[in-house]
Amino acid sequence: MDNQLTDWWPSPAKLNLFLHILGRNERGYHLLQTLFQMLDVGDKLAFRLTNDEKIILTNPLAGVADEDNLIVRAARLLQTTCKVTQGVTITLDKHLPMGGGIGGGSSNAATTLVALNELWKCKLNNTQLAELGLSLGADVPIFIHGETAFASGVGEKVFPVKIAPKWYLVANPGIHVSTAEVFAAAELPRNSSAINWHDYKFEETRNDCQTLVTNRHPEVAKLLQWLVHYAPSRMTGTGACVFATFASQAQAMEVQARLPIEWTSFIAKGVDQSPLKIKQQTVRAASDM
Numbered sequence: 014m015d016n017q018l019t020d021w022w023p024s025p026a027k028l029n030l031f032l033h034i035l036g037r038n039e040r041g042y043h044l045l046q047t048l049f050q051m052l053d054v055g056d057k058l059a060f061r062l063t064n065d066e067k068i069i070l071t072n073p074l075a076g077v078a079d080e081d082n083l084i085v086r087a088a089r090l091l092q093t094t095c096k097v098t099q100g101v102t103i104t105l106d107k108h109l110p111m112g113g114g115i116g117g118g119s120s121n122a123a124t125t126l127v128a129l130n131e132l133w134k135c136k137l138n139n140t141q142l143a144e145l146g147l148s149l150g151a152d153v154p155i156f157i158h159g160e161t162a163f164a165s166g167v168g169e170k171v172f173p174v175k176i177a178p179k180w181y182l183v184a185n186p187g188i189h190v191s192t193a194e195v196f197a198a199a200e201l202p203r204n205s206s207a208i209n210w211h212d213y214k215f216e217e218t219r220n221d222c223q224t225l226v227t228n229r230h231p232e233v234a235k236l237l238q239w240l241v242h243y244a245p246s247r248m249t250g251t252g253a254c255v256f257a258t259f260a261s262q263a264q265a266m267e268v269q270a271r272l273p274i275e276w277t278s279f280i281a282k283g284v285d286q287s288p289l290k291i292k293q294q295t296v297r298a299a300s301d302m
Protein backbone atom coordinates (compact mmCIF):
# COMPACT_ATOMS: atom_id res chain seq x y z
CA MET A 14 0.00 0.00 0.00
CA ASP A 15 1.30 3.48 -0.85
CA ASN A 16 2.22 5.77 2.00
CA GLN A 17 0.69 9.16 2.68
CA LEU A 18 1.96 12.51 1.44
CA THR A 19 4.54 13.86 3.90
CA ASP A 20 4.43 17.41 5.19
CA TRP A 21 6.13 20.17 3.21
CA TRP A 22 9.93 20.40 3.08
CA PRO A 23 11.32 23.93 2.52
CA SER A 24 13.58 24.68 -0.46
CA PRO A 25 14.97 28.14 0.28
CA ALA A 26 16.68 30.67 -1.96
CA LYS A 27 20.19 32.11 -1.57
CA LEU A 28 21.91 35.32 -2.55
CA ASN A 29 25.54 35.81 -3.50
CA LEU A 30 26.30 38.95 -1.47
CA PHE A 31 29.46 39.24 -3.55
CA LEU A 32 31.01 37.13 -6.29
CA HIS A 33 34.68 37.49 -7.23
CA ILE A 34 36.29 35.50 -10.03
CA LEU A 35 39.94 34.68 -9.35
CA GLY A 36 40.75 32.52 -12.35
CA ARG A 37 39.98 29.12 -13.86
CA ASN A 38 41.01 25.58 -13.01
CA GLU A 39 42.47 23.03 -15.43
CA ARG A 40 38.92 21.91 -16.41
CA GLY A 41 37.93 25.48 -17.33
CA TYR A 42 35.69 25.89 -14.25
CA HIS A 43 35.87 29.28 -12.60
CA LEU A 44 37.63 29.74 -9.27
CA LEU A 45 35.47 31.98 -7.13
CA GLN A 46 35.18 33.67 -3.79
CA THR A 47 31.59 34.28 -2.78
CA LEU A 48 29.39 34.85 0.25
CA PHE A 49 26.27 32.66 0.15
CA GLN A 50 23.49 34.26 2.19
CA MET A 51 20.69 31.81 3.06
CA LEU A 52 17.17 33.27 2.92
CA ASP A 53 14.09 32.33 4.91
CA VAL A 54 11.81 31.99 1.85
CA GLY A 55 11.63 29.75 -1.21
CA ASP A 56 9.83 26.79 -2.79
CA LYS A 57 8.30 23.80 -0.99
CA LEU A 58 8.30 20.09 -1.79
CA ALA A 59 6.15 17.20 -0.54
CA PHE A 60 6.87 13.49 -0.99
CA ARG A 61 4.65 10.40 -1.06
CA LEU A 62 6.51 7.10 -0.93
CA THR A 63 5.32 4.35 -3.27
CA ASN A 64 6.00 0.63 -3.48
CA ASP A 65 7.13 0.61 -7.09
CA GLU A 66 10.42 2.19 -8.19
CA LYS A 67 8.85 5.06 -10.14
CA ILE A 68 9.85 8.68 -9.53
CA ILE A 69 6.96 10.95 -10.49
CA LEU A 70 6.69 14.74 -10.36
CA THR A 71 3.02 15.68 -10.17
CA ASN A 72 3.45 19.22 -11.51
CA PRO A 73 6.16 19.50 -14.21
CA LEU A 74 7.93 22.83 -14.81
CA ALA A 75 7.24 24.65 -18.08
CA GLY A 76 10.25 24.32 -20.36
CA VAL A 77 12.00 21.64 -18.25
CA ALA A 78 11.52 17.99 -19.26
CA ASP A 79 10.98 15.76 -16.20
CA GLU A 80 14.14 13.77 -16.85
CA ASP A 81 16.11 17.08 -16.81
CA ASN A 82 14.38 18.39 -13.70
CA LEU A 83 16.92 18.54 -10.87
CA ILE A 84 14.28 17.16 -8.46
CA VAL A 85 13.81 13.98 -10.51
CA ARG A 86 17.56 13.69 -11.17
CA ALA A 87 18.33 14.06 -7.44
CA ALA A 88 15.73 11.44 -6.45
CA ARG A 89 17.00 8.97 -9.05
CA LEU A 90 20.64 9.54 -8.03
CA LEU A 91 19.87 8.77 -4.37
CA GLN A 92 17.66 5.80 -5.27
CA THR A 93 20.45 4.25 -7.39
CA THR A 94 23.29 5.08 -4.96
CA CYS A 95 21.49 3.60 -1.95
CA LYS A 96 19.81 0.75 -3.89
CA VAL A 97 16.36 1.88 -2.72
CA THR A 98 13.50 -0.33 -3.91
CA GLN A 99 10.73 2.18 -3.12
CA GLY A 100 9.61 4.99 -5.43
CA VAL A 101 8.22 8.44 -4.74
CA THR A 102 5.62 10.89 -6.02
CA ILE A 103 6.83 14.48 -5.56
CA THR A 104 4.75 17.67 -5.47
CA LEU A 105 6.52 20.99 -6.06
CA ASP A 106 5.13 24.31 -4.85
CA LYS A 107 7.27 26.65 -7.01
CA HIS A 108 7.70 30.33 -6.17
CA LEU A 109 11.33 31.14 -7.06
CA PRO A 110 12.02 32.46 -10.56
CA MET A 111 14.12 30.05 -12.64
CA GLY A 112 17.58 31.08 -13.83
CA GLY A 113 17.52 34.01 -11.45
CA GLY A 114 20.80 33.48 -9.62
CA ILE A 115 18.92 32.66 -6.43
CA GLY A 116 19.59 28.94 -6.72
CA GLY A 117 16.04 27.59 -7.07
CA GLY A 118 16.96 24.49 -9.07
CA SER A 119 19.99 23.65 -6.90
CA SER A 120 17.91 24.17 -3.76
CA ASN A 121 15.15 21.89 -5.08
CA ALA A 122 17.78 19.20 -5.69
CA ALA A 123 19.23 19.62 -2.19
CA THR A 124 15.80 19.43 -0.53
CA THR A 125 15.01 16.26 -2.50
CA LEU A 126 18.27 14.61 -1.37
CA VAL A 127 17.88 15.66 2.27
CA ALA A 128 14.18 14.69 2.51
CA LEU A 129 14.43 11.35 0.70
CA ASN A 130 17.55 10.45 2.71
CA GLU A 131 15.27 10.58 5.77
CA LEU A 132 12.12 9.11 4.20
CA TRP A 133 13.90 6.24 2.41
CA LYS A 134 16.12 5.75 5.49
CA CYS A 135 19.34 5.90 3.43
CA LYS A 136 21.35 7.07 6.47
CA LEU A 137 23.83 9.17 4.48
CA ASN A 138 25.45 12.04 6.37
CA ASN A 139 25.46 15.59 4.99
CA THR A 140 29.02 15.29 3.64
CA GLN A 141 28.00 12.23 1.61
CA LEU A 142 24.80 13.97 0.43
CA ALA A 143 26.82 17.06 -0.57
CA GLU A 144 29.23 14.88 -2.60
CA LEU A 145 26.27 13.37 -4.46
CA GLY A 146 24.73 16.83 -4.90
CA LEU A 147 27.88 18.32 -6.45
CA SER A 148 27.41 16.04 -9.48
CA LEU A 149 24.04 17.79 -10.07
CA GLY A 150 25.29 21.38 -9.76
CA ALA A 151 27.94 23.56 -8.14
CA ASP A 152 25.50 25.12 -5.64
CA VAL A 153 23.75 21.95 -4.42
CA PRO A 154 26.26 21.27 -1.56
CA ILE A 155 25.77 24.72 -0.05
CA PHE A 156 22.03 24.10 0.22
CA ILE A 157 22.61 20.67 1.80
CA HIS A 158 24.84 22.20 4.48
CA GLY A 159 22.23 24.95 4.82
CA GLU A 160 24.35 27.65 6.41
CA THR A 161 25.28 31.16 5.34
CA ALA A 162 28.86 30.62 4.24
CA PHE A 163 31.93 32.01 2.58
CA ALA A 164 32.84 29.73 -0.35
CA SER A 165 35.92 29.37 -2.53
CA GLY A 166 37.36 26.96 -5.11
CA VAL A 167 34.60 26.32 -7.65
CA GLY A 168 32.25 26.84 -4.70
CA GLU A 169 32.97 23.54 -2.95
CA LYS A 170 35.20 24.86 -0.13
CA VAL A 171 32.67 26.15 2.37
CA PHE A 172 33.24 28.03 5.60
CA PRO A 173 30.08 28.89 7.61
CA VAL A 174 30.00 32.49 8.85
CA LYS A 175 27.65 34.62 10.90
CA ILE A 176 26.87 38.05 9.50
CA ALA A 177 24.68 40.88 10.76
CA PRO A 178 21.00 40.05 10.11
CA LYS A 179 19.58 42.03 7.17
CA TRP A 180 16.40 42.13 5.10
CA TYR A 181 16.53 41.86 1.34
CA LEU A 182 14.22 43.03 -1.41
CA VAL A 183 14.88 40.58 -4.26
CA ALA A 184 13.64 41.87 -7.61
CA ASN A 185 13.29 39.98 -10.87
CA PRO A 186 13.78 41.81 -14.18
CA GLY A 187 11.75 39.06 -15.87
CA ILE A 188 14.51 37.60 -17.97
CA HIS A 189 16.52 34.38 -17.73
CA VAL A 190 20.33 34.52 -17.75
CA SER A 191 22.21 31.30 -18.49
CA THR A 192 25.08 30.58 -16.07
CA ALA A 193 26.98 28.69 -18.79
CA GLU A 194 26.65 31.66 -21.20
CA VAL A 195 28.04 34.14 -18.63
CA PHE A 196 31.01 31.92 -17.81
CA ALA A 197 31.72 31.36 -21.52
CA ALA A 198 31.99 35.11 -22.28
CA ALA A 199 35.43 36.31 -23.38
CA GLU A 200 34.98 39.73 -21.75
CA LEU A 201 34.21 38.34 -18.26
CA PRO A 202 36.88 39.62 -15.80
CA ARG A 203 38.72 36.71 -14.19
CA ASN A 204 41.53 38.37 -12.26
CA SER A 205 40.18 39.47 -8.87
CA SER A 206 42.64 39.21 -5.97
CA ALA A 207 41.79 36.83 -3.15
CA ILE A 208 40.31 38.55 -0.08
CA ASN A 209 40.40 37.46 3.53
CA TRP A 210 36.88 36.70 4.77
CA HIS A 211 37.56 38.59 8.02
CA ASP A 212 38.14 41.81 6.00
CA TYR A 213 34.78 41.48 4.16
CA LYS A 214 32.82 44.72 3.72
CA PHE A 215 29.88 44.81 1.28
CA GLU A 216 30.95 48.13 -0.23
CA GLU A 217 34.50 46.89 -0.91
CA THR A 218 33.29 43.83 -2.83
CA ARG A 219 31.41 43.36 -6.11
CA ASN A 220 29.83 40.85 -8.43
CA ASP A 221 32.32 40.26 -11.25
CA CYS A 222 29.50 39.07 -13.55
CA GLN A 223 27.41 42.23 -13.12
CA THR A 224 28.98 44.50 -15.78
CA LEU A 225 28.80 41.77 -18.42
CA VAL A 226 25.17 40.95 -17.63
CA THR A 227 24.01 44.58 -17.43
CA ASN A 228 25.74 45.31 -20.78
CA ARG A 229 24.01 42.37 -22.43
CA HIS A 230 20.65 42.77 -20.69
CA PRO A 231 19.48 46.40 -20.34
CA GLU A 232 16.51 45.21 -18.18
CA VAL A 233 18.96 44.21 -15.42
CA ALA A 234 20.79 47.56 -15.70
CA LYS A 235 17.49 49.48 -15.48
CA LEU A 236 16.35 47.58 -12.39
CA LEU A 237 19.70 48.06 -10.64
CA GLN A 238 19.72 51.79 -11.41
CA TRP A 239 16.26 52.08 -9.88
CA LEU A 240 17.07 50.10 -6.71
CA VAL A 241 20.46 51.67 -5.97
CA HIS A 242 18.68 54.99 -5.56
CA TYR A 243 17.07 53.57 -2.37
CA ALA A 244 19.57 51.10 -0.87
CA PRO A 245 22.89 49.30 -1.48
CA SER A 246 22.02 46.93 -4.35
CA ARG A 247 23.73 44.28 -6.45
CA MET A 248 23.07 41.39 -8.83
CA THR A 249 23.12 37.86 -7.34
CA GLY A 250 25.04 34.94 -8.91
CA THR A 251 25.14 35.13 -12.69
CA GLY A 252 21.83 37.04 -12.66
CA ALA A 253 19.24 37.99 -13.50
CA CYS A 254 17.80 38.83 -10.05
CA VAL A 255 18.99 41.85 -8.13
CA PHE A 256 18.81 42.51 -4.38
CA ALA A 257 18.67 45.63 -2.22
CA THR A 258 19.78 45.50 1.42
CA PHE A 259 17.86 46.93 4.39
CA ALA A 260 18.16 47.00 8.19
CA SER A 261 14.44 46.28 8.69
CA GLN A 262 11.49 44.56 7.02
CA ALA A 263 9.52 47.82 7.13
CA GLN A 264 12.18 49.66 5.07
CA ALA A 265 12.22 46.85 2.50
CA MET A 266 8.41 46.95 2.28
CA GLU A 267 8.44 50.71 1.77
CA VAL A 268 10.69 50.39 -1.31
CA GLN A 269 8.80 47.33 -2.58
CA ALA A 270 5.59 49.37 -2.52
CA ARG A 271 7.20 51.88 -4.95
CA LEU A 272 8.64 49.23 -7.30
CA PRO A 273 7.21 49.68 -10.83
CA ILE A 274 4.73 46.87 -11.62
CA GLU A 275 6.84 45.59 -14.53
CA TRP A 276 9.15 43.96 -11.96
CA THR A 277 8.12 41.18 -9.59
CA SER A 278 9.80 40.93 -6.19
CA PHE A 279 9.84 39.28 -2.79
CA ILE A 280 11.17 40.24 0.63
CA ALA A 281 13.29 37.80 2.62
CA LYS A 282 15.27 37.79 5.81
CA GLY A 283 18.90 36.68 5.79
CA VAL A 284 19.37 33.70 8.12
CA ASP A 285 22.44 31.86 9.47
CA GLN A 286 20.71 28.48 9.22
CA SER A 287 18.37 27.67 6.34
CA PRO A 288 14.78 26.46 6.86
CA LEU A 289 15.88 23.13 5.29
CA LYS A 290 18.61 22.62 7.89
CA ILE A 291 16.15 23.39 10.69
CA LYS A 292 13.61 20.95 9.19
CA GLN A 293 16.26 18.21 8.92
CA GLN A 294 17.26 18.73 12.57
CA THR A 295 13.60 18.64 13.69
CA VAL A 296 12.85 15.44 11.77
CA ARG A 297 16.03 13.75 13.09
CA ALA A 298 15.28 14.81 16.67
CA ALA A 299 11.74 13.37 16.38
CA SER A 300 13.03 10.06 14.97
CA ASP A 301 15.58 9.76 17.85
CA MET A 302 12.79 9.99 20.44
Ligand SMILES: C[C@@](CO)(OP(=O)(O)O)[C@H](O)COP(=O)(O)OP(=O)(O)OC[C@H]1O[C@@H](n2ccc(N)nc2=O)[C@H](O)[C@@H]1O
Binds near residue numbers: 041043045152196
Ligand atom coordinates in the same frame (compact mmCIF):
# COMPACT_ATOMS: atom_id res chain seq x y z
C1 LIG B 1 28.29 30.96 -10.02
C2 LIG B 1 26.98 30.60 -9.34
C3 LIG B 1 27.03 31.26 -7.93
O1 LIG B 1 26.00 30.89 -7.12
O2 LIG B 1 25.95 31.14 -10.14
P1 LIG B 1 24.32 31.00 -10.16
O3 LIG B 1 23.99 29.78 -10.96
O4 LIG B 1 23.85 30.90 -8.74
O5 LIG B 1 23.80 32.22 -10.84
C4 LIG B 1 26.89 29.08 -9.21
O6 LIG B 1 27.94 28.55 -8.44
C5 LIG B 1 26.80 28.31 -10.50
O7 LIG B 1 26.27 27.07 -10.13
P2 LIG B 1 25.30 26.20 -11.07
O8 LIG B 1 24.25 27.07 -11.70
O9 LIG B 1 24.89 25.02 -10.29
O10 LIG B 1 26.30 25.84 -12.19
P3 LIG B 1 26.56 24.43 -12.88
O11 LIG B 1 25.25 23.91 -13.39
O12 LIG B 1 27.41 23.60 -12.00
O13 LIG B 1 27.43 24.93 -14.12
C6 LIG B 1 26.89 25.58 -15.27
C7 LIG B 1 28.07 25.98 -16.16
O14 LIG B 1 28.71 27.14 -15.61
C8 LIG B 1 30.13 27.03 -15.69
N1 LIG B 1 30.70 27.16 -14.34
C9 LIG B 1 29.95 26.91 -13.23
C10 LIG B 1 30.48 27.08 -11.96
C11 LIG B 1 31.83 27.51 -11.86
N2 LIG B 1 32.40 27.69 -10.67
N3 LIG B 1 32.57 27.74 -12.98
C12 LIG B 1 32.02 27.58 -14.21
O15 LIG B 1 32.69 27.82 -15.20
C13 LIG B 1 30.42 25.71 -16.37
O16 LIG B 1 30.61 25.98 -17.75
C14 LIG B 1 29.15 24.91 -16.23
O17 LIG B 1 28.96 24.06 -17.33
Ligand SMILES: Nc1ncnc2c1ncn2[C@@H]1O[C@H](COP(=O)(O)OP(=O)(O)O)[C@@H](O)[C@H]1O
Binds near residue numbers: 076081115120192252
Ligand atom coordinates in the same frame (compact mmCIF):
# COMPACT_ATOMS: atom_id res chain seq x y z
N1 LIG C 1 13.55 22.05 -10.15
C1 LIG C 1 14.06 23.04 -10.90
N2 LIG C 1 13.83 24.32 -10.60
C2 LIG C 1 14.38 25.32 -11.35
N3 LIG C 1 15.12 25.13 -12.44
C3 LIG C 1 15.39 23.87 -12.79
C4 LIG C 1 14.88 22.78 -12.05
N4 LIG C 1 15.33 21.67 -12.62
C5 LIG C 1 16.07 22.04 -13.68
N5 LIG C 1 16.13 23.36 -13.81
C6 LIG C 1 16.90 24.10 -14.84
O1 LIG C 1 17.99 24.79 -14.19
C7 LIG C 1 18.12 26.13 -14.67
C8 LIG C 1 18.72 27.03 -13.55
O2 LIG C 1 17.76 27.15 -12.56
P1 LIG C 1 17.94 27.89 -11.17
O3 LIG C 1 18.71 27.03 -10.22
O4 LIG C 1 16.60 28.30 -10.74
O5 LIG C 1 18.77 29.17 -11.55
P2 LIG C 1 20.10 29.79 -10.99
O6 LIG C 1 21.17 28.70 -11.03
O7 LIG C 1 20.39 30.90 -11.93
O8 LIG C 1 19.81 30.27 -9.63
C9 LIG C 1 16.69 26.51 -15.08
O9 LIG C 1 16.68 27.47 -16.08
C10 LIG C 1 16.10 25.19 -15.56
O10 LIG C 1 16.31 25.01 -16.94
